[in-house]
Amino acid sequence: MRCAEYFGTKMTMDFIHAQGVNLILEIQQEMKHHEGFMLLMSHFGNPKNAFLLYFPLAWCLRQSTGVKVLWIASISEWINAILKWFLHGERPYWWIHESKWYQERSRSAELDQFHLTCETGPGSPSGHAMVTSAVLFVLFKDFIEPLMYKGLKSRSLSNMVSWLVFAVVLLLVCLSRCFIAAHFPHQVVSGTFIGILLAHTSYRVNLDSVSLGMYSLTSAVLLFFAIFTYFVVKFFGVDPMWSLDLAQKWCLKKDWIHLDTTLFASIIRDASCILGLGLGLAVVPKSIEDDMRRPWTLRLPSLVLCLGLLQGSQYCSLPEDRPLLFYILQALMYVVMVMFVVCIPNVVNLLNRKNEEGSKVL
Numbered sequence: 001m002r003c004a005e006y007f008g009t010k011m012t013m014d015f016i017h018a019q020g021v022n023l024i025l026e027i028q029q030e031m032k033h034h035e036g037f038m039l040l041m042s043h044f045g046n047p048k049n050a051f052l053l054y055f056p057l058a059w060c061l062r063q064s065t066g067v068k069v070l071w072i073a074s075i076s077e078w079i080n081a082i083l084k085w086f087l088h089g090e091r092p093y094w095w096i097h098e099s100k101w102y103q104e105r106s107r108s109a110e111l112d113q114f115h116l117t118c119e120t121g122p123g124s125p126s127g128h129a130m131v132t133s134a135v136l137f138v139l140f141k142d143f144i145e146p147l148m149y150k151g152l153k154s155r156s157l158s159n160m161v162s163w164l165v166f167a168v169v170l171l172l173v174c175l176s177r178c179f180i181a182a183h184f185p186h187q188v189v190s191g192t193f194i195g196i197l198l199a200h201t202s203y204r205v206n207l208d209s210v211s212l213g214m215y216s217l218t219s220a221v222l223l224f225f226a227i228f229t230y231f232v233v234k235f236f237g238v239d240p241m242w243s244l245d246l247a248q249k250w251c252l253k254k255d256w257i258h259l260d261t262t263l264f265a266s267i268i269r270d271a272s273c274i275l276g277l278g279l280g281l282a283v284v285p286k287s288i289e290d291d292m293r294r295p296w297t298l299r300l301p302s303l304v305l306c307l308g309l310l311q312g313s314q315y316c317s318l319p320e321d322r323p324l325l326f327y328i329l330q331a332l333m334y335v336v337m338v339m340f341v342v343c344i345p346n347v348v349n350l351l352n353r354k355n356e357e358g359s360k361v362l
Helices: 011-028 034-045 050-061 063-085 094-100 127-152 155-179 186-200 210-236 243-250 263-283 296-312 323-361
Strands: none
Touching: 011 034, 011 094, 011 155, 011 186, 034 155, 050 063, 050 127, 050 243, 050 296, 050 323, 063 127, 063 210, 063 263, 094 210, 094 243, 127 155, 127 186, 155 186, 186 296, 263 323, 296 323
16 A cells, blocks of 8 residues: 555645646646757756766865765765655656546546656655755855855845856756656655755764764665665555556656666665765875865866766666666775765875976976
């Protein structure tokens, strides 16, 4: 028995879902000539980008911000996965077929599907909205807001412009998730607010003194409690993998379904990145780690190397037909990638120092 049925809210949720489908149909109709842009914004909001794009960008610009970005990305995505298991949220692209709402009213609804539509996890709250809002909150606070202040010379005006841009970006991400029928409107709204709340409450947490032991313990706790939650949900008679079956049943094309969109893939990514960050910081010499004033001639090559490594890793094909091996290889890949990102800027800085010292000797 599903959680929604158990608490007697099925009819209420069906009504909310039906109204959501009506809005999605309107969005698809209005934005059909901007399909490419909508798909781009949906990709922009992919939680993976928090680790593959925003983390290396922040790390190469300011290492303290990089640490905050990876922590908030990992924790927000992990909380999102746990909430999805408990809230048991539907997704539009399968709900219109599984629900009896339209059959009982002699009506029908057809939603367009795209290659980004077929997410395999439950839908509520939206991970794209939640992780992106949390990560962008940190980036805007540390980078965009000070940059705007330098240009506008007015604290109130710079704050207003910064957060207006922030709101517009999140709105576009949320619209794109509805446009591709991956989420209902209420799911992206709830995900956005939870992400902002999480980032706001944890923004000033001091992470400078976190030890390798604490990183390792956090990684283990994230993995353990996720597995524990999986079995708790199963104990109460709910199949934790129910959404994967529905995705396989109703996705327009089977090759649009990917194992890295499962909740286990997200949780393993979160735990692995936390561990990789801890190991990387343990390897980096303290004197280099504290050097936050590297010139752009050093930051730019470091950023290019980091982004090249992480984006190139996405072309490595993992065996999706063997889930256990897939998850193990994914964990190893993220641990190693984060370690490399942590080390690359600092190694570049060290080589530059040695080069300068050699030049002075000559």
